[in-house]
Amino acid sequence: MARLELHGISKRFGDQVAVAGFDLSVEDGELVTFLGPSGCGKTTTLRITAGFETPDTGSVVVDGSEVTGLPPNRRGMGMVFQGYALFPNMTARDNVEFGLAVRRRPPAERRRRVDELLGLFHLEHVAGHYPHQMSGGQQQRVALARAIAVEPSVLLLDEPLSAVDAKVREELRTEIRRMQGQLGITTILVTHDQAEALSISDRVVVMNSGVIEEVGTPARIYAEPRSAFTAGFIGAMNELPVRVASRREGLVERAGRRFAAPGATELPDGAAALLLVRPESLEPIEAAAAASEERPVLRGRVDVQTFLGATMRLFLGGVVWGAAAEGDHEIEQLAVDVPSSAAGRWPVGTELSVAIPVGSSRVIAARTAAEAAAVTRRPGSART
C-alpha cells in the first residue's frame, strides 16, 4: 500500500560486488519481480530493502520518507522467506498472530484478523497444527498469511515457491497473484525461474552480475529483449549469428543472402549481430518454397522431439541457411515449436525447412565474451 523507491543501491561483500547502482521505483500496488541467475544480486537487493543488509551507498524510500537507517522491525514491511521460516514452536494460528501480538492489538481484534487470513488462504483446518505437521504448500501459505497479517506497506517474497513441488508451485503462483491483486499490496518477488517471473509480474527486473539488465512488462521483455542476456535467460530463444549489411535499409546478411530484420537500423554497418527468433515464431514450410528478403529460410534435420503439452519442440541439427543446398554456414541447433497434433509429420531424422516470418525476429549486437560466459557454457547458436 505504498510506493517504494530504491536509489543507487550498491553493496559489496569483501571483494565481491553484489549490487551496483540499483535504481528502481515500484508503484503503489505493483508486483515487481527481480529475475536472474544465482549470484546476480537479486536477493541482496531484497534484503537491503527489508533492512537485513546495510547498503554501501544508496537509499530506500517508502512513500517519500527514507528508511535506509531504520532496523527491519521498524520498516513495516512483510517478508516471506525461501524456507518459510515459520516459528517451529508455534501453531499456524500463533504464527499468523505473532506480528499482531507484537503490535499489542487487542485480543478480539487479533482473533478476528487471524480468522480472516486463515480463511483467505484456506488454512482453517490446519490452524492448530505445528509447522512440521503441515505440507510444504500449507507452510508456504501460513508464511504468506503471517507476513500479510500486519498490513505491511511493502511485501517482499524471497523465492517463495522454490521449496514446493512443481504442481503446487503453479497453484500457489496463481494464488499469490490473485491475493496481491485483491489486497493491492506493493510487492517485490525474487526468483530465478523465468516462467514464474513472466506469469506473475506487472514488471520484471532482469538482473545479471549485480546490475539491472532491463526492466519491463513480461510481454515486452519476452517479445523484445533488449540485451543478449535477457534473450538467453527468458524463454527459449534461437540466436543466429548474422552481420549487419545495411544499417540504412535495416538489412542483415548471412550466407550470401540479405534480409530485413527489425533492430538492424540501430547497429553499425558490418557489425557482428545476433538474430533472435522464438521457437514458436518459426513457420514450417514446404522445402521447395523460396526464401525472400522478407522471409529468410532455414533447413535442418530433426534430431530430438520434446513434448511440451500443447506444442512439440523440434530440435534441428546441421542447420543451413536457404531452402536449397547452397548454404554452407551450419548452425549447431535450432528449436522449432509446432502444434503437438502436427508433430507426427516430422519424425526424428526427417528434414524440415522453416521460415522466419516478417516482424517476428529481432537483431541485437552479438554478446560479449563475458555475457556469453554468464549464460551459456559452450558457444552454441540456439538456446533452449
Place this chain on the structure above:
Amino acid sequence: MARLELHGISKRFGDQVAVAGFDLSVEDGELVTFLGPSGCGKTTTLRITAGFETPDTGSVVVDGSEVTGLPPNRRGMGMVFQGYALFPNMTARDNVEFGLAVRRRPPAERRRRVDELLGLFHLEHVAGHYPHQMSGGQQQRVALARAIAVEPSVLLLDEPLSAVDAKVREELRTEIRRMQGQLGITTILVTHDQAEALSISDRVVVMNSGVIEEVGTPARIYAEPRSAFTAGFIGAMNELPVRVASRREGLVERAGRRFAAPGATELPDGAAALLLVRPESLEPIEAAAAASEERPVLRGRVDVQTFLGATMRLFLGGVVWGAAAEGDHEIEQLAVDVPSSAAGRWPVGTELSVAIPVGSSRVIAARTAAEAAAVTRRPGSART
C-alpha cells in the same frame, strides 16, 4: 542396453504402503519416467530396482535373469542421485574414474574412457576440480558421466534435475535426452515435475499412493488421460462437472443443455462425471454465437491474466454454461489460453465466451473423495 522387468513389486515401511503390485516392462534403450507427487512410491520403486531396498514381494529381472537377491554393487546398474552424491574428496576426473578402478580396468583404458566422457559432457575444463568448486549443473553432469562410465545395463535417475536452477534444468533435460538416445541406455527417471516427464520420456508411468495410475506415451497421457488423477496432475486441465445424459448417444448434460462428449459412452446413464478440457483447446467466440450439441459454450469474467510466453492464460471467474444468461450453474474458475498477441482484447474485468470444440474434450467418471484429496486441497472446478 538391456530389457528391465519389474514383476509385482510391493513394499511397506511399517504401517505405510510405499508400493503395491508394481508391474512394468522397460524395453531396451527406452526412457521411462515415474511421475507422481511426493510419497507416491516412485523413489522406493527406483531404489528397489537399484537394490538399495528389498521388496516385500516381487522380482526385478534384467535381460531375463532375476537380480532381486543381488546387492547393488553386483547389479551393474548406474544411478544418479538427487543431491549428486559426488565423492567430495575426489576431483571430477577421479569421480568418473572410480567405477572403472573398481572394475580393475587397465590405467590407459581408464584414461581414454574418462577423457571421452568428460568430452561428451563438456567437462574437460573442470576435470581437476573438486565437487565444491563446480556449479550445480557441472556437478550434475559429472554425476551422469560417472554413472555412465561403467556402461551400466540400466541407468536410474532419481530426480536428477531438482537441485539446479530453472534455466539450467531445461538445458540439462535436453542434454540427458540426447545423450540417452545416442548411447541407447535403458533409463528410468523419477520426477515430480510433469513438464520434465512429458518432455523427456518415451513413456510415462503416473503413480499415486503406491500404485500405477496409468502408463503411456507423453502425448497419449496428455491428450487422453484415463483417470481424474492423471488429468489433474499432468498439465493444466479444466474439470467441469457434468452428468451422463445418454450413454447410447454419447451425450452429457449440464444446465439443461445436452452435448456430445467423447468418453460418455463408457459411463452409465445418469453418472456424475467430469468434462476435461485443456485451456488451449477452448476457443474464444463472439458472445452472440449460439451453443450447439457439437459445441457447448461457457461464459465468464476475466479475473487474472497470466503471461506464459507464447500464450496468455486467462482465468475466468463466475463462469456459467451457455451463451445467454440462462445458465445458473456457476463454475469457480476456468482457464483459457489465448495467443499473447491477442490477449489485449480481453483485459481483466471483461466478459469472455468460449466454445468447447468437437473432439477436444473428454468425459471421465467424477473422482472419488480420496482421489480429490490426493490432488487438490479444495473443491474447485478448474485446476491450473
Place this chain on the structure above:
Amino acid sequence: MTGSRAAGAFWSAETSGTARAGRGSGRPPAWSLAVLVVSIVYFFLPLLGTAAFAFSTGKVFTLEYLAQGLTDPDALGSILLSAGFAVSTTVVAVVLVAPSAYLVELRLPGLRPVLDFVTILPFVIPPIILTLGLEEVYGIRGIFNLVGSPVLLVGGYFALTLPFVYRAIDNALRAVDVRTLTEAAESLGSGPFRTFLRVIVPSISTGILSAALLAFTTIMGEFTLASLMGYATFPVMLNNTYASASREAASLVLVSFMITWLSVLALALVARRSPTARQVATAR
C-alpha cells in the same frame, strides 16, 4: 533406557540422516551388533559389580551398608554441597552461554571459530593445570584473593562444563536456522529481546535442557577440582571413605546416581512432550 531417545536428541542436532532412518532397513551386519553389546556390557558390568558389592553379603541381598552410609552425617552434607555447586554452575552457564552463542551465530559468525576454540580449551587444558592456574591467579598468592570463596570452584566448574553447554546449545541453534527465524521475527516488528525470549528460546528449549542436564550430572560427579581445592563434595567424600567403608560408599554412589538419573529421565520426558521436541524428532 527409555530416556535415551530424548537424551540423544538433546546432545546432537538431528540432521537429515534421521529423516530417512525409517527406510534404511538393510541387513545389520552381526559384528556391528556385537560391538554394541560389548560396549553396553563394558559400561554396565562395572555398575552391576558395584551393585553386587554394595547390596550383598556374599549371597544375601542387604540394605545394611546403604543404611550405614546414609546415617553418616558427612554423606548428606557432601551430597548437598555437590548439588549446590551443580545447580549454581548450571544456572550461570546456561544464562551466560545461551545469549552469547545466539549472538555469535547471528551477528558475529566470524567469531565462531574463536568461540569453538575457546570452548574446547577445557579439553586441552587439563583440570589439574586449570586448578593450578586458578589458584595462582585467584588463590592465596594470587592477584585476586578469592580463597575459600565458592566462586572459585563455580568458576572452575563453569570452565569444565563450557564445552557441553556451548555445544548442546549451539547445535540446537543451528538446527533451527536462528538467523532466518530472527529475521522473520524482526520483519514482523519484534525487537531483539522479544525475538530472543519468545522465538529463539522456545525453539531451542531441548538444547538448553540438554545442556543443563549434562552440566548438572557432570558436576555432581566431579572429583579433581573439588579435591584439589579442598571441598568435601560427594565424590571427594566417597574417595576418602572408600578405603575404610567401601561397601557403604559403593551403595551411596549407586543410590545417588540413580536419583540423578531419574530426574534426568523425568525432565527428558517432559521435554519430549513439548512441540519443539516433537518437531526435532519428526521433522528433521
Place this chain on the structure above:
Amino acid sequence: MTGSRAAGAFWSAETSGTARAGRGSGRPPAWSLAVLVVSIVYFFLPLLGTAAFAFSTGKVFTLEYLAQGLTDPDALGSILLSAGFAVSTTVVAVVLVAPSAYLVELRLPGLRPVLDFVTILPFVIPPIILTLGLEEVYGIRGIFNLVGSPVLLVGGYFALTLPFVYRAIDNALRAVDVRTLTEAAESLGSGPFRTFLRVIVPSISTGILSAALLAFTTIMGEFTLASLMGYATFPVMLNNTYASASREAASLVLVSFMITWLSVLALALVARRSPTARQVATAR
C-alpha cells in the same frame, strides 16, 4: 590461535549457517564482544599466572625451575608413560569407533539413540564410579583379574574419550551424507570394504583427526583415573611434586602442554590443506 579455525571445524559438523556467514555483517552489539573478551581472559589469565610463577623469580625471567624439573628422572618417565597411554587409547578408540559409527549411521539408524546414550554415559557416570566399578569387576577381588595390567587403564581411558571420539566422527559422517555416498559407491560396483576405506574414510578424515587430537590431549592431562589406579602419569607426578617443588612443576606443565598444542597445530594445518577440509570449510 591459527589452528582455531581447523579445530572448530573438526569438532563440529559445519551446517548451512556458515554458508551465509560472509553476508551476516550487521552491527556487533558491544556487550557480546565483552562476553567473549571476558571468557578469553578467564582462560588465559590462569595460564599467564602459571607462566609468571614458573619462569620468574620475583621480577627476573629464569629457566632455572624448568631445568630442575627436566633433570628429574621421574618427570621424563611420567611424560612417556602418559604419552604411551594416550597413543594406545587413541588408536584403539578411532579403530573401534569409526567403523561402528559408520555402520550404525548406514544400516542400523534405529540403534543411533542407543549409541548416543552409551556415548554420553561417561558424562553421567563420573570417573570415580567408573574406577570403582572397573576395580570391582577386573581388580583384585574382581571376576577377571587384570590388576597391574595397563589394559585396565586403557579401557577406562577409552570410556572417558568415547564421547568426543564418537561425536567428532559421527558429526563428520553426518556432514557428508554417508548414506548416499555409500549407495553411490555401491552402484558403481564397490564392495563394503573398498567403500569404507576409499570413499568414507577420506571424506571424514578431518573428523577422525579431530577425534584423535581430542582423545590424545585429554588423556595427556587426565588425573583421576590414573591416580586412583596408581599410575604415576604426568599429571599424577605433577600433583605429587607440586607441594614440594611447585615452580618446577608449573614450568613442566607449561612446556609439556605447549609441545602438545604445537603438535595439534601442526596436524591441524596439514589437515587444512587436504581437499576434504577445504570442502568442509567452503561447501558447507
